[in-house]
Amino acid sequence: MSTEPATSAEQPWPVRTVARKIGDWIHRLGEVWVEGQVTQINARPGTQTAFLTLRDPAADVSMSVTCPIWLVRELETPLREGDRVVVHAKPTYFFGRGTLSLRADRIRAVGIGELLARIERLRKLLAAEGLFAAERKRPIPFLPQGIGLITGRASAAERDVLANAQARWPHVLFKVINTAVQGPQAVPQILRALSTLDKDPEVDVIVLARGGGSVEDLLPFSDEALCRAVAAAGTPIVSAIGHEPDTPLLDHVADLRCSTPTDASKRIVPDVREESARVRQMRDRGRRALHGWVDRETRLLSQLRSRPSLADPLGPVQRRLEDVELHRERGRRAMLGLLAKDQAEVAGARGKLTALGPAATMARGYAVAQFTDSAGNLQVLRSVSQIRDGAQLRVRVADGAVHAVAESVEATNGTNTNEKTTEGDRP
Template identity: 80%
Template sequence: MSETTAENPWPVRTVARKIGDWVHRLGAVWVEGQVTQISARPGTSTAFLTLRDPSADVSMTVTCPTGLLRTVEPPLREGASVVVFAKPAFFLGRGTISLRATEIRAVGIGELLARIERLRKLLAAEGLFSAQRKRKLPFLPKGIGLITGRASAAEHDVLVNAQARWPHVAFKVVNTAVQGPTAVPQIIKALSTLDKDPDVEVIVIARGGGSVEDLLPFSDEALCRAVSAAGTPVVSAIGHEPDTPLLDHVADLRASTPTDAAKRIVPDVREETQRVRQMRDRGRRALHGWVDTQARLLNQLRSRPVLADPLGPIDRRADDVEMHRERGRRAVLTTLSREQAALASARARLTALGPAATMARGYAVVQFYDEAGNPHVLRSVSEIKDGAKLRIRVADGAAKAAVQGDPESE
């Protein structure tokens, strides 16, 4: 292809023709999907189908001869799963791509069940069915979200039975399609809305019984993964007891029927009232028994001698305390007298041996001063010279003197 520029652009017809040439070179392919819309007007040779991917929000238009549509067994209806052999076609005038089908095969029940079984094994291997990830429902949720069909028997069963068990239960009902091609996206959207609501503590997805095809949306992989990722506990109440779509394994609680779901999400006010009454009676009996036991124990304690005559032991102990106090006082006085005598004797010995007593007998202590002016006791005349300053200490005081002449010559 030649390059285009702002000065030399291609016209729309050229771009459309080139896209059409490229699409028309594509080969035919087998495509699987879910029929969401069928348009086959009488007298026309072409029928139009809308084929949707059930696991993603993607759809394509399929055209086929009207006669081919009539040959499909069982007859096609909206919500049916099919496999078509078609070639991509580009319509130049509208600029749209569609599939031109030359063969249409309805997916049988056996194939549907086989695919569900393969998906079951895949989700189980990823841990979506694990009991460890399932959350416990609150005892009495302040708000319950209900996803079900409009004016359906399932909605009636859940609301009536839940309100009969607990009259003040609060529901937030979101009506969606519960079968057909639009069921899965509507249920996922309702689940997301209720999961974000802080007043909703439990979400119930309910539907009555039906055929395998009717219950296919509740085995959809996208719905199962959305329920697994929800932050609010989810209760699955799909069909009757034998019906077990994959949603039952992913949900936090599986109820066999919508009526059973109503019984599982709220307690019975009559049963709880009876249980409270029984617990109150048991508490009353237990309290009376405890009071009787404590009263008997108190009577036994009061009958003991120590409590019968509480002042007698105190008086006896008071005499013992007084006797020990007097004994202790005498022992302290004896010890004090002995220590006072020892102290007086030690004082007399110290007085006799001290320098004051010696000086009192006429002796004196003579000190001289060195060159720095510090006093020293004079022990020899060789330590002083003529004119040296002396300090003479006697018993009652001290006097200063000076040396005259050479001390060593006298």
């Protein structure tokens, strides 16, 4: 716990006190090893001190570094802006100006082997996280509404992409943002440009293009922050960095990897000549298919029309009508023959009935006598024993009937009995 009294508006600390306390705390940090990228070198002849600006490659943070000028000049490889270095330094607070810097006593350049080893470790890390997986890559639109291009100012990559894309599709719309493509300022500028284009609703695909270069020149495109920003972008990203052998980590994270900027222009927009030829080809194929279908249907209709049922549609009806008339006439004759036969049979039966019936017999002078039985029904008189004297009789003759009364009964044995009948009215 500090024994210093707390400050207040009535008892403030002077600036020198605050500066001294800050300096005390900073001086307690001791010496540290710091890695960064050199963004500025100021080593003027005749001076004893060199001034460097050291920047964090993954963040927009930088610090000033001072060192003896001989320390810079004695390096095996001359120190240049953009180089990666490891500095052994002690944080120093300048009391008079109130500034913080690092006082270096050793400087080591990070070699190519170390850089490649770090890139390989980062490659394995990103691959393990799934940033290289094919299933997360988004398809590139067939004909983008707008194309964002991030590249160096007036660079050959910019000319290649614009010229080849416009030659393939003259109406293509580009939104170009020029940034540094190597050195310490490359990653922050590319990140800002990427964020701007990703938020633009008129941009359907973003191209990061750069020409070839050394491993150190292409280091920004293997930066972890840039790779993660590309993976998190909502717009499809096309990587067109360097030449065919160059494969920075951005190529694995991007949705489409192109070997060169020229190849990128061929992959992001279609060729109007090829598409026009394809349209003409498809139109010709459609025309031939339609003509073939029409010809086939025409032949089918001709075949249908040439069939007898369609060539002479009333002929079969007429023939069927004649058949119907023939069968109807046959049916009529058969029916008349059957009726004539039946009529003949009926006439014969009638003749037999007439000949055998009582009417014919009565027509020859015979009569049929009937009497009323006990139930009141008329019965044919067949024997004299069926009636008694005084019985009421009905005598039927050929043309009518006579009512009579039996006065006496005479048997056929020859006994004579006086008979007297009373003749009644004919019905």
